[in-house]
Amino acid sequence: MNTTDQLDRDHRFIARAVELAKRGLYTTKPNPRVGCVVVQGEEIVGEGWHERAGEPHAEIHALSVAGERAKGSEVFVSLEPCAHAGRTGPCAQALLDAGVSRVMAAMIDPNPQVAGRGIEMLRTEGIAAEISQQDCGAVELNAGFCKRMTSGRPLVRLKVAATMDGRTAANDGSSQWITGEAARAEVHQLRARSCAIVTGIGTVREDDPRLNARVDEDVVQPLRVVLDGNGQVDPSARLFSEPGDVLIVTSREDDEGYGFDARTEKLCLTGEDGRVDVAGVLDMLAERACNEVLVEAGAGVAGAFVSRGLVDEIWVYQSPDMLGSGGRGMFVMRGIRSIGDRVKFELKDVSRIGRDLRLIYSPSKEG
Numbered sequence: 001m002n003t004t005d006q007l008d009r010d011h012r013f014i015a016r017a018v019e020l021a022k023r024g025l026y027t028t029k030p031n032p033r034v035g036c037v038v039v040q041g042e043e044i045v046g047e048g049w050h051e052r053a054g055e056p057h058a059e060i061h062a063l064s065v066a067g068e069r070a071k072g073s074e075v076f077v078s079l080e081p082c083a084h085a086g087r088t089g090p091c092a093q094a095l096l097d098a099g100v101s102r103v104m105a106a107m108i109d110p111n112p113q114v115a116g117r118g119i120e121m122l123r124t125e126g127i128a129a130e131i132s133q134q135d136c137g138a139v140e141l142n143a144g145f146c147k148r149m150t151s152g153r154p155l156v157r158l159k160v161a162a163t164m165d166g167r168t169a170a171n172d173g174s175s176q177w178i179t180g181e182a183a184r185a186e187v188h189q190l191r192a193r194s195c196a197i198v199t200g201i202g203t204v205r206e207d208d209p210r211l212n213a214r215v216d217e218d219v220v221q222p223l224r225v226v227l228d229g230n231g232q233v234d235p236s237a238r239l240f241s242e243p244g245d246v247l248i249v250t251s252r253e254d255d256e257g258y259g260f261d262a263r264t265e266k267l268c269l270t271g272e273d274g275r276v277d278v279a280g281v282l283d284m285l286a287e288r289a290c291n292e293v294l295v296e297a298g299a300g301v302a303g304a305f306v307s308r309g310l311v312d313e314i315w316v317y318q319s320p321d322m323l324g325s326g327g328r329g330m331f332v333m334r335g336i337r338s339i340g341d342r343v344k345f346e347l348k349d350v351s352r353i354g355r356d357l358r359l360i361y362s363p364s365k366e367g
């Protein structure tokens, strides 16, 4: 086989491993999504993916399907096999025990407990182990996990539904629904892949959202976080009637512990301005192993995250309607007086979702 054919073949199997990894999109949190393929010649003899934290890793599932045929096989995995015993045994050791001959991983595991040790462990035992040089979407699939491992902060997506004239609610505060059904269905997928959803007391008061992920697939529900400086949230809000945990973050020290019921925790995180410390909220969520955080709030909280440069992506669902200058804006941002003070973003992607547009922005690298 010449080099190009070899590269194509490797890419095909690695791409399959990444496809399998995507099956855990809504369920592996806080673990990364990982898929694995065991190959003999051109035949796939075993496949698997990591389904839930605490359950076997992708390699273990794939090896078990391959059985005796794992001996002498090539293994393609979307993330470097682990070398440490976490809640399950080290996968690099399981690959050695199964007698595989070659291992290709799509990327190094950024977890400092692994970070190249899995590949090293295999090589030390004489296995041809390497990292694929081709991009097959593995890093993007686990961008939140990678960010948390390397920076100690989760990946932050901010979603906002706005009219063509940039309004997020009408003058009376009503905003349901600005966008169409297709866009709203997609937001449930964004919620489903997130470890936490952050909103503000203004949104809870006006919209009374449930903030859970309503998708057809199996999903580990995200933690719902309400920034509520004065602890004003109404215990009868719909948020509390759905299964799943709720965290209320206040700026009043006398307000810690559990409120309403055992699923509703209260925490105080006060910033320098006396309001809830939004950067501190992200640090706290990273400590709770949150990889991807979705901010779904009104202009107050959305503006607080953007002003402090805490957002990795802004997802704008833009309807072709108008609410006029009496409607509410997208971001409350203080200190912007002239055009020179603008906060710059880059448009990364644009697509049509039903009658709406979806625009994905990331902070401009220009500064």
Ligand SMILES: NC(=O)c1ccc[n+]([C@@H]2O[C@H](COP(=O)([O-])OP(=O)(O)OC[C@H]3O[C@@H](n4cnc5c(N)ncnc54)[C@H](OP(=O)(O)O)[C@@H]3O)[C@@H](O)[C@H]2O)c1
Pocket (backbone or CB within 6 Å): 159, 160, 161, 162, 167, 168, 169, 172, 173, 174, 175, 176, 178, 199, 200, 201, 202, 203, 204, 206, 207, 227, 228, 229, 230, 232, 275, 276, 277, 278, 296, 297, 298, 299, 300, 301, 302, 304, 328
């Ligand atoms: N179109 C959309 O995508 C969308 C999404 C959500 C909401 N909305 C609309 O937005 C409107 C509500 O807007 P809103 O701005 O009041 O809602 P919000 O951003 O959800 O909540 C704002 C409140 O959050 C609290 N907060 C806590 N920490 C904060 C901080 N560091 N910075 C700023 N606020 C902080 C403040 O109350 P305390 O001072 O009491 O702490 C503040 O009044 C509603 O009409 C709703 O329909 C639209």
